[in-house]
Amino acid sequence: MSDEILSVGVIGLGNIGSGIAKNIIEAGYQGTVYNRTPAKMEPFLEMGAKPASSPRQVASTVEVILTSLMDDASVESVTTGEDGLLAGLKAGGIHIGATTISPRLTARLAEMHQERGSHYIAAPISGRGDYAQLGKLITQVAGQKDIVDKCMGILQCYTQTVTYMGEDHKAAANAKLAINYMTVSFIELYSQCYAFGLKCGISTELMHEFIETMMDWYSPRQYARTIKDRIYEPANFKVTSGFKDVQLMLESAKEVGAPLHYASLISDKYISLIARGMAHLDWSAIHEVNLWNAGLD
Amino acid sequence: MSDEILSVGVIGLGNIGSGIAKNIIEAGYQGTVYNRTPAKMEPFLEMGAKPASSPRQVASTVEVILTSLMDDASVESVTTGEDGLLAGLKAGGIHIGATTISPRLTARLAEMHQERGSHYIAAPISGRGDYAQLGKLITQVAGQKDIVDKCMGILQCYTQTVTYMGEDHKAAANAKLAINYMTVSFIELYSQCYAFGLKCGISTELMHEFIETMMDWYSPRQYARTIKDRIYEPANFKVTSGFKDVQLMLESAKEVGAPLHYASLISDKYISLIARGMAHLDWSAIHEVNLWNAGLD
Numbered sequence: 001m002s003d004e005i006l007s008v009g010v011i012g013l014g015n016i017g018s019g020i021a022k023n024i025i026e027a028g029y030q031g032t033v034y035n036r037t038p039a040k041m042e043p044f045l046e047m048g049a050k051p052a053s054s055p056r057q058v059a060s061t062v063e064v065i066l067t068s069l070m071d072d073a074s075v076e077s078v079t080t081g082e083d084g085l086l087a088g089l090k091a092g093g094i095h096i097g098a099t100t101i102s103p104r105l106t107a108r109l110a111e112m113h114q115e116r117g118s119h120y121i122a123a124p125i126s127g128r129g130d131y132a133q134l135g136k137l138i139t140q141v142a143g144q145k146d147i148v149d150k151c152m153g154i155l156q157c158y159t160q161t162v163t164y165m166g167e168d169h170k171a172a173a174n175a176k177l178a179i180n181y182m183t184v185s186f187i188e189l190y191s192q193c194y195a196f197g198l199k200c201g202i203s204t205e206l207m208h209e210f211i212e213t214m215m216d217w218y219s220p221r222q223y224a225r226t227i228k229d230r231i232y233e234p235a236n237f238k239v240t241s242g243f244k245d246v247q248l249m250l251e252s253a254k255e256v257g258a259p260l261h262y263a264s265l266i267s268d269k270y271i272s273l274i275a276r277g278m279a280h281l282d283w284s285a286i287h288e289v290n291l292w293n294a295g296l297d
Numbered sequence: 298m299s300d301e302i303l304s305v306g307v308i309g310l311g312n313i314g315s316g317i318a319k320n321i322i323e324a325g326y327q328g329t330v331y332n333r334t335p336a337k338m339e340p341f342l343e344m345g346a347k348p349a350s351s352p353r354q355v356a357s358t359v360e361v362i363l364t365s366l367m368d369d370a371s372v373e374s375v376t377t378g379e380d381g382l383l384a385g386l387k388a389g390g391i392h393i394g395a396t397t398i399s400p401r402l403t404a405r406l407a408e409m410h411q412e413r414g415s416h417y418i419a420a421p422i423s424g425r426g427d428y429a430q431l432g433k434l435i436t437q438v439a440g441q442k443d444i445v446d447k448c449m450g451i452l453q454c455y456t457q458t459v460t461y462m463g464e465d466h467k468a469a470a471n472a473k474l475a476i477n478y479m480t481v482s483f484i485e486l487y488s489q490c491y492a493f494g495l496k497c498g499i500s501t502e503l504m505h506e507f508i509e510t511m512m513d514w515y516s517p518r519q520y521a522r523t524i525k526d527r528i529y530e531p532a533n534f535k536v537t538s539g540f541k542d543v544q545l546m547l548e549s550a551k552e553v554g555a556p557l558h559y560a561s562l563i564s565d566k567y568i569s570l571i572a573r574g575m576a577h578l579d580w581s582a583i584h585e586v587n588l589w590n591a592g593l594d
Contacts, residue, residue, distance in 0.1 A: 015533075071541050102545050103497075103552070126516075128533045138510065161510070165499065174497035177549055178490050179507060180542045184580065185486050185559045186517040188566070191524050191584035193475050195591040200400075200471035202462065204525050210476060211521045213435065213458070215512065219423075220483040224508045227488050228501050236312075236425045244368050245477045248399050252474055255400070258591035262482045265558055269485070283481065287488035294492040294555035 005094075006030055008154055009058035009065040011078055011085065012099075013040040016125060017068030019132025020098065020158045024066070025049055027157040034058045055079070059088030059095075064154060066096040068125075072105045079109060091117040094147055096154065098139075100124045100180065103170040110143070110169045119147045122169040123155060124176035136160040138179070142172035192260055199256035223284050230288075232281035242283030243270040302391075303327055305451055306355035306362040308375055308382065309396075310337040313422060314365030316429025317395065317455045321363070322346055324454040331355045352376070356385030356392075361451060363393040365422075369402045376406060388414040391444055393451065395436075397421045397477065400467040407440070407466045416444045419466040420452060421473035433457040435476070439469035489557055496553035520581050527585075529578035539580030540567040 007030040010021040017035075021044055025031040031049035033041050034057070041051050052058040055078040059065050065085055069075050075097065079086055085095065095113060097106065097120065106122045113120040121143035131137055135158045141148055142165040155162050165171040190211055197207035214220060226232070246267045253260040269289040278285050291297050304327040307318040314332075318341055322328040328346035330338050331354070338348050349355040352375040356362050362382055366372050372394065376383055382392065392410060394403070394417065403419045410417040418440035428434055432455045438445055439462040452459045462468040487508055494504035511517060523529070543564045550557040566586045575582050588594050 070538070100542055100545070103549050128516075128519075131515075138514075163503070163506070165503075168498055171498045174493075174549055174553070175499055175503075175507065177542065177546050178493060178497075178499070178504065179511070181493075181546050181557055181560065182486060182490060182508070182511050183516055183520070184539060184543060184563055184583075185482075186511075187520045187524065187581050188559065188563050188583055188587075189479060189482050189486075190517075190521045191581070191587045193479060194524060194584065195587045195593060196471070196475060196478075198588075198593055199591055200475075201465055201468045202472055202475070206460070206462075206472075207475065208521060208525045209460070210472065211479070212518070214476070214479050214483075215518060215521075217435075218428075219425075219480055220487075221509070221512060222425075223480070223484045224487045224505060224512075227484065227491060228505045241367070242481060245397055245474065246481060248397070249474050249478050252400050252471055256471070258593075259587075260478055261562055261587075262485065262559065263478065265562075266481055266485050284484050284488070286481075286485055287491065290485075290488045290492045290556075290558075294496055296492060296495055296555075 005063050005150060005154065007032065007062040007064070009034070009052070009062040010068065011035075011055050011058055011065065012068040013044065014068065015129035016098070016127070016132045019129055020066065020068055021049070022047070022133060023135045023158040024154060027153075029154070032058050032061050054083040055085040056083045056088035059085035059093065060090070064094045064096060064151060065089065066098055066154070068098045070099070072101050075099050075101050075109070076105065079112070086112060086116060086118070089116070089118045093118040094151060095120045096123050096151060097121070098123055098125050100176050101173065103173040106169045106173040119144060120169065121148055121151060122172040124172060125159070126176065126179045132158060139163070140165050140172045140175040142166055142169045189262065192262070196253065196256065196258040196260060199258040200252070226282060226284045227287045232285040235280065235282040237283050238279065239270055239273050239281055239283050239285055240279045243267070243274065246270060302360050302447060302451065304329065304359040304361070306331070306349070306359035307365065308332070308352050308355055308362065309365040310341065311365065312426035313395070313424070313429045313434075316426055317363065317365055318346070319344070319430060320432045320455040321451060326451070329355050329358050351380040352382040353380045353385035356382035356390065357387070361391045361393060361448060362386065363395055363451070365395045367396070369398045372396050372398050372406070373402065376409070383409060383413060383415070386413070386415045390415040391448060392417050393420050393448060394418070395420055395422050397473050398470065400470040403466045403470040416441060417466065418445055418448060419469040421469060422456070423473065423476045429455060436460070437462050437469045437472040439463055439466045486559065489559070493550065493553065493555040493557060496555040497549070523579060523581045524584045529582040532577065532579040534580050535576065536567055536570050536578055536580050536582055537576045540564070540571065543567060
């Protein structure tokens, strides 16, 4: 295998994988593609990619293989077994895992590759199909530094931002989970607010304006920094004031009949802060409860 | 009382109230100030404001009185009673309530003013002390339209954005609670992520980068729109995929020992969606659960 990677195989040509494959082929790599439904390979064959009939066959013809699949089960299935990519990949070959999978499987894939003399890098992506087409995904990558460096050109051709997370493969898997956790928590939060708004006579259009205002506002960013630095004094808004407002939220949620599901959880954490003599700190001191709950203090 | 308001009283010169008073006096209104701790009035007397010895006295010398206080109890106490502002305010006088108080008290204040021939407008602010000084607060205002219009010049002199919420005073109180609910939910979310990151070997600096990326990213904004319009097909990311990732989050949270407190709640909502045959929709269809829970479907 040369220092300069020339051939890349892509397994999985779904919503995200097809965008990744397109950008890899357009960047000039010799592409080989495999998809369980063969019809999805056709556009890539027209672009000059070679077809393969199994993950093993892709792996045996390329230096680097990238998987963009559904979940742990599908990644495990294309990786292991008689027709799996591990059986085909040459010594020194590299497997880039772009799927969001469990940190546990991530670590196991890295071990399996190491035992066979090939390499695994964990590179789960964030973004949707149209961003994959535009080469604007976000990648968190972890694995052996020189192997990651070798793949940087590939990662960058479909990615807007690549963040190296270190040698521990699990860190990339967990960072991706944290990104998705934020996304799904935002979705849930906004949804609660729309429903609450409707019950209070606040139109969805107007609530949408407030949500857009929040995204652009200094306030969430400022609190992210306050929490990062754990500087809660002088208080911008005291724990007691935050607690008071959360009680008003709970009361209003009950009155208008629209649950604010995060509010009770947050209320209970403020009760703990007050019980521990932290009532005078900034309301972002709620972070101390979360640190303590994680065994960090 | 003339159509053009000339005199404005401010009760409460704390972190926010002092910034509001400064901007009102600088805008050229005849200011009168009152604060429970008299020393806090001094800087405003130097700016030309008149001192008052009770809320009642402020109210009796001005056309418009603004209260910026702590909570329901403090607002009620300066409003009612023998020395309260209601006892002093002339017929046609206006009370602007800038404090975050309960929708219940908001409605009661409006009634009390109406009975006495004066007017209440609910105008709770969002923002912190330094933004109050800069005149960059956010105000949601509700009340009788012509009275609100009359006060618009006052509101604008300390505010970056004023949103009129209609005649129902409670709508402004609830909109403010929704803004604070978003803020405190962001704080809690970020805090959970920092703690989780630390347990996964992701430095706080790096997690902070991810949080900043999220705030600037198209993704949260896109989902706010998807939810607003309730368009879940074609799915960008299916309920089943969202559910899978939330299970991975819960598993990883357990493994590294850092609770992700929103994840179980969200997981349960996905279970409901799947049980109701909505597994193929976009994961933002979680909104349908929240609408149903609020009696809206």
